[in-house]
Amino acid sequence: xxxxxxxxxxxxxxxxxxxxxxxxxxxxxxxxxxxxxxxxxxxxxxxxxxxxxxxxxxxxxxxxxxxxxxxxxxxxxxxxxxxxxxxxxxxxxxxxxxxxxxxxxxxxxxxxxxxxxxxxxxxxxxxxxxxxxxxxxxxxxxxxxxxxxxxxxxxxxxxxxxxxxxxxxxxxxxxxxxxxxxxxxxxxxxx
Amino acid sequence: xxxxxxxxxxxxxxxxxxxxxxxxxxxxxxxxxxxxxxxxxxxxxxxxxxxxxxxxxxxxxxxxxxxxxxxxxxxxxxxxxxxxxxxxxxxxxxxxxxxxxxxxxxxxxxxxxxxxxxxxxxxxxxxxxxxxxxxxxxxxxxxxxxxxxxxxxxxxxxxxxxxxxxxxxxxxxxxxxxxxxxxxx
Amino acid sequence: xxxxxxxxxxxxxxxxxxxxxxxxxxxxxxxxxxxxxxxxxxxxxxxxxxxxxxxxxxxxxxxxxxxxxxxxxxxxxxxxxxxxxxxxxxxxxxxxxxxxxxxxxxxxxxxxxxxxxxxxxxxxxxxxxxxxxxxxxxxxxxxxxxxxxxxxxxx
Numbered sequence: 001x002x003x004x005x006x007x008x009x010x011x012x013x014x015x016x017x018x019x020x021x022x023x024x025x026x027x028x029x030x031x032x033x034x035x036x037x038x039x040x041x042x043x044x045x046x047x048x049x050x051x052x053x054x055x056x057x058x059x060x061x062x063x064x065x066x067x068x069x070x071x072x073x074x075x076x077x078x079x080x081x082x083x084x085x086x087x088x089x090x091x092x093x094x095x096x097x098x099x100x101x102x103x104x105x106x107x108x109x110x111x112x113x114x115x116x117x118x119x120x121x122x123x124x125x126x127x128x129x130x131x132x133x134x135x136x137x138x139x140x141x142x143x144x145x146x147x148x149x150x151x152x153x154x155x156x157x158x159x160x161x162x163x164x165x166x167x168x169x170x171x172x173x174x175x176x177x178x179x180x181x182x183x184x185x186x187x188x189x190x191x
Numbered sequence: 192x193x194x195x196x197x198x199x200x201x202x203x204x205x206x207x208x209x210x211x212x213x214x215x216x217x218x219x220x221x222x223x224x225x226x227x228x229x230x231x232x233x234x235x236x237x238x239x240x241x242x243x244x245x246x247x248x249x250x251x252x253x254x255x256x257x258x259x260x261x262x263x264x265x266x267x268x269x270x271x272x273x274x275x276x277x278x279x280x281x282x283x284x285x286x287x288x289x290x291x292x293x294x295x296x297x298x299x300x301x302x303x304x305x306x307x308x309x310x311x312x313x314x315x316x317x318x319x320x321x322x323x324x325x326x327x328x329x330x331x332x333x334x335x336x337x338x339x340x341x342x343x344x345x346x347x348x349x350x351x352x353x354x355x356x357x358x359x360x361x362x363x364x365x366x367x368x369x370x371x372x373x374x375x376x
Numbered sequence: 377x378x379x380x381x382x383x384x385x386x387x388x389x390x391x392x393x394x395x396x397x398x399x400x401x402x403x404x405x406x407x408x409x410x411x412x413x414x415x416x417x418x419x420x421x422x423x424x425x426x427x428x429x430x431x432x433x434x435x436x437x438x439x440x441x442x443x444x445x446x447x448x449x450x451x452x453x454x455x456x457x458x459x460x461x462x463x464x465x466x467x468x469x470x471x472x473x474x475x476x477x478x479x480x481x482x483x484x485x486x487x488x489x490x491x492x493x494x495x496x497x498x499x500x501x502x503x504x505x506x507x508x509x510x511x512x513x514x515x516x517x518x519x520x521x522x523x524x525x526x527x528x529x530x531x
Contacts, residue, residue, distance in 0.1 A: 111451050130441065130444055131440075131444055131450075131451055131528075131529045132440055132441060132444070132528040132529055133528075133530075134441075152445070152448070155441075155444075155445045156445040156446070158441065158445070159441040159442040159444075159445040159446070160442070160445075163438040163439075163441040163442060164438060164442065170437055170438065346499050347499075347501070349400075349403075349404065349407075349498075349499040350407070350499050350500050350501045351404070351406075351407025351408050351410060351411035351499075351500060352407075352411050352414070352500070352501060352502065352503045353501070360504055361501045361504075362504075363501060
């Protein structure tokens with residue numbers, strides 16, 4: 001497995017390298033939703049041929065990611081830094097301060113976020129955390145573009161078909177057939 | 192002119208009553224019926240006695256406003272009716288002031304009394320309402336009044352705390368009816 | 377975020393991204409719920425208020441996701457911004473009203489939302505039992521919604 005590269009950035013997705021290459025396949029491998037307590041509440045694969053993980057493995061994965069995410073957020077440096085440029089080897093940038101002022105604390109108006117994406121040669125994991133603390137983890141092909149659009153749409157579908165379903169209990173595993181259906185249909189429609 | 196207005200539920204329960212006088216032609220809006228104060232129930236008797244005629248009249252045309260349907264000559268009381276599609280009845284009794292209004296009384300024997308009296312009004316429309324309960328001007332004014340009351344009635348009936356068939360106690364509704372009476376009658 | 381910009385966001389979402397529903401359907405449905413609660417609780421209005429707040433709370437916990445997903449706004453920097461966001465985006469997109477934010481306390485922790493017109497209370501005439509006027513908080517569900525949604529974004 002190739003060494004993962006970490007990148008931390010304060011506003012969501014701002015650290016994305018913009019890739020314009022159009023992929024023929026949809027490139028969305030799977031989706032995981034983690035509630036604010038770190039519990040796995042949704043997991044779905046969109047492509048066959050992925051290595052099967054047991055339910056337990058997924059739960060561990062979710063919990064582990066939750067912890068890592070919290071750690072990456074807490075190590076966001078709050079000391080003055082001279083070089084705000086991201087350095088993949090140290091995985092230690094977390095400021096949105098414009099490069100003009102070289103000695104400044106991170107903008108206190110913008111809250112710190114944790115891990116935004118994790119990339120290997122073969123896949124990219126994008127994490128989107130809502131203001132309510134729910135995390136959407138999307139596994140995509142590294143060449144897939146506009147991942148944040150996809151995640152935003154998934155968030156909307158989640159708001160519509162999960163949160164607005166009166167029989168869905170908050171923070172509990174998502175078992176909403178309408179969500180599955182619309183999510184699948186939308187992703188298929190994009191491909 | 193004095194008016195007595197009542198709303199009856201489809202099951203003939205009185206939902207709302209109000210008595211008021213004309214505000215047109217210098218009227219002060221206070222009801223002065225010919226009965227003494229102690230005999231105001233007479234208005235209710237007269238209005239309810241016209242229910243049979245109303246039940247016949249309601250099939251005569253498809254409209255909600257049935258115009259003048261009944262007259263009670265001894266008291267010179269004229270009944271005008273308005274039906275809501277849900278079956279509530281709005282009945283308005285009007286009684287001209289006590290003066291020699293022989294034309295109205297003589298012509299008011301049947302339920303089709305609007306024939307003989309329409310031509311007898313030559314005064315301005317505001318005073319003709321007071322003088323002649325069956326003139327076209329009066330009918331138009333009453334129609335406007337009924338429509339306005341109907342609108343307020345629908346709004347009142349939409350209140351979640353109002354149950355169908357319950358007496359309308361809303362002070363807002365009473366104010367609105369009074370205002371409509373002042374405006375049109 | 378400036379106040380006018382907030383208004384613009386609210387307008388924009390209301391115009392383009394929100395499914396509309398007949399106002400009377402909402403008014404009558406909500407009115408029926410409150411009237412039924414009054415009946416169920418034997419006109420114990422304190423309990424009715426409590427129940428409305430609870431219902432609103434449960435709605436708010438879910439509605440906040442809808443709000444965030446539709447509006448795409450980020451975290452508010454301070455409480456004044458939050459108040460503005462509630463009034464000009466939240467109420468705008470869900471009820472198409474914009475209450476006025478006023479009555480700030482000096483420490484910026486309390487404010488009032490004043491409603492010019494309240495779509496939940498059209499046609500409503502409170503029961504004339506002499507208590508409802510003072511004791512029944514007819515639109516208390518809104519307070520619950522705010523409580524639930526703000527709690528989810530950790531206020």
